[in-house]
Amino acid sequence: MNGGPGFSTLAIHAGAQPDPTTGARATPIYQTTSFVFNDTDHAAALFGLKQFGNIYTRIMNPTQAVLEERIAALEGGTAGLAVSSGHAAQLLVFHTIMSPGDNFVSARQLYGGSVNQFGQSFKAFDWQVRWADSAEPESFDAHIDERTKAIFIESLANPGGTFVDIAAIAEVARRHGLPLIVDNTMATPYLVRPLEHGADIVVHSLTKFIGGHGNSMGGMIVDGGTFDWSTSGKYPLLSEPRPEYGGVVLHQAFGNFAFAIAARVLGLRDFGPAISPFNAFLIQTGVETLPLRMQRHCDNAAEVAKWLKGHEKVSWVRYAGLEDDPNNALQKRYSPKGAGAVFTFGLAGGYEAGKRFVEALEMFSHLANIGDTRSLVIHPASTTHRQLTPEQQTAAGAGPDVIRLSVGIEDIVDIIADLEQALAKA
Numbered sequence: 540m541n542g543g544p545g546f547s548t549l550a551i552h553a554g555a556q557p558d559p560t561t562g563a564r565a566t567p568i569y570q571t572t573s574f575v576f577n578d579t580d581h582a583a584a585l586f587g588l589k590q591f592g593n594i595y596t597r598i599m600n601p602t603q604a605v606l607e608e609r610i611a612a613l614e615g616g617t618a619g620l621a622v623s624s625g626h627a628a629q630l631l632v633f634h635t636i637m638s639p640g641d642n643f644v645s646a647r648q649l650y651g652g653s654v655n656q657f658g659q660s661f662k663a664f665d666w667q668v669r670w671a672d673s674a675e676p677e678s679f680d681a682h683i684d685e686r687t688k689a690i691f692i693e694s695l696a697n698p699g700g701t702f703v704d705i706a707a708i709a710e711v712a713r714r715h716g717l718p719l720i721v722d723n724t725m726a727t728p729y730l731v732r733p734l735e736h737g738a739d740i741v742v743h744s745l746t747k748f749i750g751g752h753g754n755s756m757g758g759m760i761v762d763g764g765t766f767d768w769s770t771s772g773k774y775p776l777l778s779e780p781r782p783e784y785g786g787v788v789l790h791q792a793f794g795n796f797a798f799a800i801a802a803r804v805l806g807l808r809d810f811g812p813a814i815s816p817f818n819a820f821l822i823q824t825g826v827e828t829l830p831l832r833m834q835r836h837c838d839n840a841a842e843v844a845k846w847l848k849g850h851e852k853v854s855w856v857r858y859a860g861l862e863d864d865p866n867n868a869l870q871k872r873y874s875p876k877g878a879g880a881v882f883t884f885g886l887a888g889g890y891e892a893g894k895r896f897v898e899a900l901e902m903f904s905h906l907a908n909i910g911d912t913r914s915l916v917i918h919p920a921s922t923t924h925r926q927l928t929p930e931q932q933t934a935a936g937a938g939p940d941v942i943r944l945s946v947g948i949e950d951i952v953d954i955i956a957d958l959e960q961a962l963a964k965a
């Protein structure tokens with residue numbers, strides 16, 4: 540952090556100051572749609588991107604601005620853009636760099652919703668995704684052609700909980716002159732800071748560990764400020780004059796935070812997935828305890844994984860933090876503070892045992908989310924992946940015996956007691 544404030548200090552202070560008019564110490568919820576201009580020249584300067592300032596909450600808002608600055612600081616980026624969800628963040632990132640007929644290469648080890656977004660909905664824009672294997676950097680290479688615009692990975696993949704060799708994939712991106720976009724939702728910058736390993740753009744679902752309390756949807760784009768958007772001519776939204784802004788060239792005008800500006804003044808402006816000030820406030824409050832919560836999540840998950848591994852009704856456990864896990868070396872290299880809180884394990888009794896186990900849990904909540912303070916569980920084969928054939932389920936890491944946990948920050952003895960009584964009934 541170049542001798543600057545430490546991570547925990549930034550998590551509390553970055554971007555915030557006492558409210559200039561009231562002295563309020565916590566960032567107020569600026570629950571307003573719009574902001575009064577000083578005069579017509581001021582309004583014209585704001586609309587023409589000649590001056591920064593608040594116009595309308597779809598584009599920016601002071602509560603959102605604090606959250607943006609804070610997450611950018613935690614990731615070591617130049618600027619952030621807060622939006623309504625993780626999926627909205629991904630949409631705006633790709634809108635900023637893709638034209639119809641373009642493609643990008645993505646790891647296939649992704650959150651299922653992202654697999655759908657990329658593989659199904661993006662087709663409507665004529666954006667093509669090509670799937671590669673996150674464990675084989677050369678598999679990205681093989682898919683790249685002259686219409687490829689980016690590489691996309693998750694730093695810590697959901698649901699498998701496996702760490703990815705970010706630097707090796709960044710090297711492939713660098714060789715081809717492409718930006719590397721990393722979804723850092725599962726790791727959070729407390730565990731992994733992808734920009735330090737060669738990523739150019741980071742995206743988040745703030746809905747998970749960053750907000751951390753299972754109460755608000757949000758997404759974030761962090762601009763690493765590292766990528767040259769102009770030389771190749773492949774990114775016209777950034778490198779060509781924008782008619783609606785008096786012919787300004789965004790990369791020229793805004794330099795190392797041009798990507799965040801473009802996603803805001805083009806994508807967010809036109810698609811409109813703004814985060815509400817109230818959600819920005821709640822997520823910001825969550826961020827203040829991110830380092831404490833994340834460490835506790837990791838410590839609890841490590842205990843649970845070890846305990847499950849020794850249980851007779853458990854046939855396998857995949858947790859990168861286990862010494863004998865195939866992903867352990869990458870975990871130690873990229874995330875020495877811990878292996879995250881989301882992982883999968885298999886029940887010896889298969890599908891029926893999985894259903895019985897989930898139904899028998901009392902403190903764990905059975906739901907489709909991760910990264911809450913509460914411990915969460917899902918049996919993918921009977922829920923999120925039930926439409927797939929057994930072969931497809933297995934390929935997706937959601938075979939009939941698979942259980943996914945997101946271990947919370949309750950007392951570890953209570954977490955294990957709940958698992959123990961449910962396994963007895965499974």
Ligand SMILES: Cc1ncc(COP(=O)(O)O)c(C=O)c1O
Nearest residue numbers: 624625626650697724744746757
């Ligand atoms: C790794 C990852 N990325 C992105 C998303 C999408 O985020 P959101 O649900 O906030 O749109 C999720 C949601 O579960 C996720 O787990």
